[in-house]
Amino acid sequence: MDAQTQLPLPPATGHNLIPVAAYVRMSTEHQQYSTENQLDRVKEYAARRGMEIVRVFADEGKSGLSMKGRDSLRRMIAEVEAGKTEFKAILAYDVSRWGRFQDADESGYYEYMCKRAGIAVHYCAEQFENDGSPTSNIIKSVKRSMAGEYSRELSTKVFQGACRLIQMGFKQGGSAGFGLRRMLIDQAGQPKGELKFGEQKSLQTDRVVLVPGPEEEQEIVREIYRAFLDGKTEREIADALNEKKILTDLGRAWTRGTIHQILTNEKYIGNSVYHRTSFKLKRKHILNPPEMWIRSDKAFPAVVDPALFAQAQVAILARAKRYSDEEMLTALKDLWTRHGRVSGLLIDEQDSMPSSAAFRHRFGSLVRAYQLVGYTPRTDYAFLEINRYLRGRHPEIVQEVITRLAGIGVSVERDPKTELLVLDHELTVSLVLSRCLRTEAGSSRWMLRFEEGLKPDLTIAVRMDETNERIKDYYLLPAIDLTEAKMRLGENNHAMLDAYRFDDLEFFFEMAERISVEDAA
Numbered sequence: 285m286d287a288q289t290q291l292p293l294p295p296a297t298g299h300n301l302i303p304v305a306a307y308v309r310m311s312t313e314h315q316q317y318s319t320e321n322q323l324d325r326v327k328e329y330a331a332r333r334g335m336e337i338v339r340v341f342a343d344e345g346k347s348g349l350s351m352k353g354r355d356s357l358r359r360m361i362a363e364v365e366a367g368k369t370e371f372k373a374i375l376a377y378d379v380s381r382w383g384r385f386q387d388a389d390e391s392g393y394y395e396y397m398c399k400r401a402g403i404a405v406h407y408c409a410e411q412f413e414n415d416g417s418p419t420s421n422i423i424k425s426v427k428r429s430m431a432g433e434y435s436r437e438l439s440t441k442v443f444q445g446a447c448r449l450i451q452m453g454f455k456q457g458g459s460a461g462f463g464l465r466r467m468l469i470d471q472a473g474q475p476k477g478e479l480k481f482g483e484q485k486s487l488q489t490d491r492v493v494l495v496p497g498p499e500e501e502q503e504i505v506r507e508i509y510r511a512f513l514d515g516k517t518e519r520e521i522a523d524a525l526n527e528k529k530i531l532t533d534l535g536r537a538w539t540r541g542t543i544h545q546i547l548t549n550e551k552y553i554g555n556s557v558y559h560r561t562s563f564k565l566k567r568k569h570i571l572n573p574p575e576m577w578i579r580s581d582k583a584f585p586a587v588v589d590p591a592l593f594a595q596a597q598v599a600i601l602a603r604a605k606r607y608s609d610e611e612m613l614t615a616l617k618d619l620w621t622r623h624g625r626v627s628g629l630l631i632d633e634q635d636s637m638p639s640s641a642a643f644r645h646r647f648g649s650l651v652r653a654y655q656l657v658g659y660t661p662r663t664d665y666a667f668l669e670i671n672r673y674l675r676g677r678h679p680e681i682v683q684e685v686i687t688r689l690a691g692i693g694v695s696v697e698r699d700p701k702t703e704l705l706v707l708d709h710e711l712t713v714s715l716v717l718s719r720c721l722r723t724e725a726g727s728s729r730w731m732l733r734f735e736e737g738l739k740p741d742l743t744i745a746v747r748m749d750e751t752n753e754r755i756k757d758y759y760l761l762p763a764i765d766l767t768e769a770k771m772r773l774g775e776n777n778h779a780m781l782d783a784y785r786f787d788d789l790e791f792f793f794e795m796a797e798r799i800s801v802e803d804a805a
Contacts, residue, residue: 301336304406305371307360309343309381319344322377329375329408338371357383361394364401374398378409379427390723392425454491461551462533463505463587467495481533494551494584502587504530508546509592513599518543519635544632544639547600553593554586555579601645607638612646617657626659674717674752681746681755682715685789692797702738707796714740718773719752730773732759734766744792747773758786 306326308319319342330337341356363369376382383391395405412423460466466479471489496502511521522538557579615637620626628640647653689696697706705713718730732745745759
């Protein structure tokens with residue numbers, strides 16, 4: 285059933301019933317809460333309250349993290365705003381079915397839009413009345429935060445599980461690629477059979493690994509490498525394969541880009557690389573730097589000799605050496621002008637310019653090359669640049685703190701491994717930076733992550749402003765109050781937490797400065 289499908293409605297039982305709409309949603313991680321089960325509970329609620337359900341809005345298989353893809357909810361809100369509703373209230377199963385928005389304010393915003401239009405929202409399975417009382421508002425706010433936190437925790441657990449499986453040599457999602465196949469194995473590691481394109485495992489305890497494909501495909505892959513090292517271009521290799529009527533693993537004709545992917549993908553030498561990009565919690569796709577990649581070398585049998593693979597990488601980079609920086613950037617800008625966009629795959633499809641790998645090697649990253657020609661990609665690559673900037677700012681801020689402490693007579697030792705500061709051989713201090721994140725509703729959020737194994741006596745949390753270029757404020761957090769590995773901050777937080785907030789570090793320096801017993805007396 286898609287978002288447009290109308291579920292069956294209960295028959296009307298009277299003429300004085302209040303007309304209401306029901307909103308139901310089923311997400312992929314909550315299959316047990318089917319829309320039919322939700323609607324049964326909503327019907328019971330309506331019957332007890334003298335209501336008649338005249339419309340049902342259903343989003344099936346839709347995440348509650350954002351409005352994107354939730355066509356029924358969007359349509360319902362639009363009708364409410366337009367004042368074209370035959371219903372006087374909206375019934376939802378519970379707060380989480382309304383949404384698991386990462387910003388609890390966003391959930392409240394959509395409810396407020398309904399309330400402003402005179403349409404009340406009822407949560408049928410909750411133990412509180414959504415009547416606007418202080419008690420219900422507090423409980424509802426907690427429920428909204430819990431709904432969002434559930435998704436964050438689930439995302440973290442799924443990611444950690446995927447990383448562990450990658451490191452154990454198992455494959456996570458995606459097609460095998462030409463010359464390779466996906467093999468299903470059981471809990472004991474015994475092969476159960478090859479998975480065809482589009483097939484998935486049916487048992488949770490089963491795993492998937494990559495194995496070499498048919499010998500003729502393996503030989504074609506090796507021939508691609510040999511032809512490239514003999515001086516043929518990716519385009520020439522693709523044309524030769526197309527002339528022989530050989531198709532890719534997806535049943536398509538070969539292109540320069542598909543040949544380039546085979547020449548640069550480490551899975552052909554048996555390495556599994558994961559987390560090159562991120563798309564967590566339905567946010568924008570971001571490219572992750574190599575230090576964030578999850579790797580498992582020699583996870584699968586190699587189709588290509590590693591020495592041959594290494595020679596191909598050297599040749600790809602050497603090919604760009606004849607271009608000056610200006611020539612490479614001019615070619616990139618011309619590509620942008622012709623296509624209206626730029627991507628690594630689009631670059632690799634061009635015969636007349638260096639590969640995307642060459643741009644990364646020459647300018648440090650594709651993002652940097654894009655910036656130099658004035659191109660802003662739709663994907664949120666700014667994340668990488670901000671992180672790179674903050675990684676550079678962190679040692680600067682630490683050094684500023686050390687210099688100031690030394691100036692007031694405090695002995696400071698800096699552990700090169702942990703980056704902890706030890707003041708006068710007694711007090712351990714950690715300094716962490718937190719970049720500012722903007723939610724879809726326009727609010728500012730900061731995520732603080734603490735290294736649990738270090739356990740410093742005091743953590744200085746530095747919050748950056750909305751530009752992530754200047755320091756906004758500081759939190760001086762003692763170890764006794766740090767019970768979690770991470771902390772999420774808003775613009776304003778509860779009084780007990782904001783008691784540790786300071787506009788500068790003067791209080792910290794006063795606290796760190798040694799004074800004599802006589803002066804203290």
